[in-house]
Amino acid sequence: MRSPPARISRALIFAALAGYALWVVFPMIWVAYSSLKGDRDIFNRTFAVPSLGALHFENYRNAWHEAHFRDYFFHSVLITGASVALIVALGAMAAYALARFYHPLGRAVFWLFLAGLMLPAQLAIVPLFFELRGMGLLNSRVGLILVYTANGLPFAIFILAGFFRSLPRALYEAAVIDGCGEFTAFWRVLLPLARPGLVTVAIFEFIGIWKEYFYAYMLLGGDTADRARTLPLGLANLSVASLFRSDYGMLFAGIVLVTVPILIVYVVLQRHIVKGVAAGALKG
């Protein structure tokens, strides 16, 4: 049985945190319901909830078709999916080899990868632009996928090396005694055990790449990038365009469209994500 003052202070703490939570959530809810309002009402009657009879679903229709969000969405799914898959696959192999096998150069290579965690994206961008131009990969999906993959590898290797290092040695030995080759041992025995690490890497890379803007802006700027432009880029263009056409309903619908996939991933995998952030901190 708690004393009344303690109960009051508990209630106060709860109220304070709830207030903060409301402040965090309300702007998002506001955007979500405003995206169903008419263009005029969004800023003229700021708090008003759209009347159920007059929901402006055409904001979404316009964003999806007219503002080409259908294409952007498809490109984003493709580019993010391919990049994440490549990062996880290549990162796992490299992390495994570097963490559990000795090579005179292994340490140096490992540290080179880790140095990538500290390189600002801006450092490489200027030469990268011309390099991709030379390869004919500017304004293309493949170019962006390769750039995202290369930039995601340091984080993947950093996390996965930790996971592989924690696996017992006996497993590998048993696999080798059973006649497994190096690759089979990795693929059949060790990789499945590192699954939590793989999921962590995949989640964080997905979230990072899905909302990536800087590289996309710099490398997909040309008008031939029609077939590659991603959602963040489309959304930013829409935001600038709304300065000229002032179609805020469409812009709000666009913000919601970009948010929903992250929201789904987050809600489904929240435990994993919260744990991942916490674990990353303790290791870092």
Next chain:
Amino acid sequence: MFKRLFEALRPGVKIRIYGDPRIGVQIAIRAIGGDYPDVASSGAEDVPWPTLIRAGKVLDLTPYLQGPNWEGDARWIDTFLPGALDPWRVDGRIGGLPCAYASWTVWYNRAMFRAHGWSEPRTWDQFFALCARIKAAGIAPLSMPGTAWYYENTIMTAACYNLVGAAGWQAINELKPGTRLDPRYIRAAAVEQRVMQECAMRGWQGETHTGAERVFLQGRAAMTISGSWLVNEMAGKIPDDFELGAMNFPVFPDGVGDPSAIESGPDSFFVFATGDAVRERQAIDFLRFLTSRARAAAFVREINSPSAIRGVPLSAYSPRMQETARIIARAGDAYAMPQIMMLPPEIRQVMTNVSEQLMAGRITPLDFARRLEDTAALVRAHQVNPARVDDRHPLAGALLLAGVAATWLWLFRGWMGRRGRARHGLPSTDESHFGRLRTPMGLGFVGPAFLLYVVFVLAPGLAAFELAFTRWNGIAPRAWVGAFNFRWLLFESDAFWFALKNNLFLMVVPSLFVVPFALLCATLIHRGVRGGGFFRVVFLFPNMLGGIAAILLWLNVYQPHGGLANAFLVDLGRLLHWRRLAACDGFPWLSTDHLYMALIPIYIWMACGFNLILYLAAMEGIDPQLYEAAELDGAPVWRQFFVITLPLIREVITISVVFLVIGGLNAFDLIWLLTAQDPSPVSNTLGTLLVISMFRNFEIGRAAAIAVVLFVLVFAASAVVMRALKREAIEA
């Protein structure tokens, strides 16, 4: 429409037309990528056309203009309105061809003017008297967009042209010595200052140009200054009963410039020198077709916007455009904004900056003129000797250099000292290894990842160091200039120091808010509260969302009129009868003055959750018996926090501060998007300055040098903290 007609007239020629609100940036990127379109048109501010014209990458149209027009009844050059071809005369060449034409006008609410008995002012004195009367009637005289400073600059341009005349205006644009200290130039600056201080509507600083137009069309301001594109831009948004009036800028009684002259803003077409004579000829043929009288009239009808071609009948214009059409038809001359935009980037940057200060009343028109005269002198000196560096920031530059050098030396010494001692970190060959990494397996497992990493991260990263020592505009051959770029940035460039100061702000200030707040929340949750797990999940979400969607969300929260922030403050003010809060409507959160303050709530919103989770995880690692013991000793909660919690999670706090500091150095998206991709020079961070140097100014070597500076700072900051952490770990 035109495309199909032309393709019918000229069989075999296919035209691909492409349009985009950010077309300028895209052309710039294509030009810098060496992938030229045949013909391009864009606003002047995004593409460094003068550079392209001087480099011969854009065709000189003079010889073609001497030839016949499309109809074949006159010289092509004579079919354009007076002054329309002037904006793109560069070194005697004509690079740009106007098609869509615009004139800046003062739009006014005719019904409102009639109701109050106001009349069109002809002189600036009458204009100010009129504004005083409008204000006395309780109406805002003039709605202006503060986020696009060139809208305000049209006032000064108009006043200046009127005072100095056509020849004087040309001398100013050629940066002739003394032109900016001319009393008439200063007088023009004073007019701009007075208009913005006395007549502009409250909150104009944060208004976008469409926002300012909408406020005017809603009848909340009596006038606005905008181009003739207002009617097209606001199509469908002008109330049916709105009586739109247009007038030319006021003049001075002692002005020498042609009073009928208009301030024009042609949207010009440029023909790229692709080296393919057939394509170039077809491109010019197409432009001749577009500028024919019939096409021009059709264009006016279609777009509801003026054309630069003579002889378009007034009947082609819609009723709302009649007045503008007459102003344009009457004009004996035109002076253009793009001439300002064609000035070298240095002077444009200073101009943006001092214009803002002038309008805010922080400097006098004389200071304004002095700063510009000094900058013009600097630009002239650079034109004579490009390798010259003017020591404008000797102390700051030297301090930065010394600071970085000292940090690296300290790191290097520590590293040398540790080499002797036992190695730690990754174990080398102990029992944790499965075996030796044989070459085939090494290549198979590590090779692909390493190759990608080297090609797309390491190699370009290293190449940046080489590029940083060159001067290159992406067109002319590269020239090795030694440390010039660095010397220029550190010692001369104001823009660099503005940016670095902003980065410093972002490195320090958000941490001061985010860390204590996140610690507080983490402690509260840690002490046990119902729904702790739920709060964690909710608080972390903005961090996951992050990026573009979150920034655009805040952009709309901060809308001056009707955004969530101001609407909330106004309602709160009404509820509490607190008049100062209730008057918040229109507060320009994102204007240059308030932008960085407005970032703090965004940072708390986005970054707190992440740090909170970090702290909480660390707190949960603390042995609960410690707290129980403290509880028995009667230590109050706050003492427990400072004596037990804080020391035990110090390491995690340090790490989180490193994340915030590095984030502050790298900041790009936030500023870039909140300023609609066009930050004022004082709002830049190093990240946005880099992009502007590369894509707007074509200063590629300089952009690489900024990247290198950024890298040196980020690396030093993270290395210092890691060293400090390690040392603590060893001492502990």
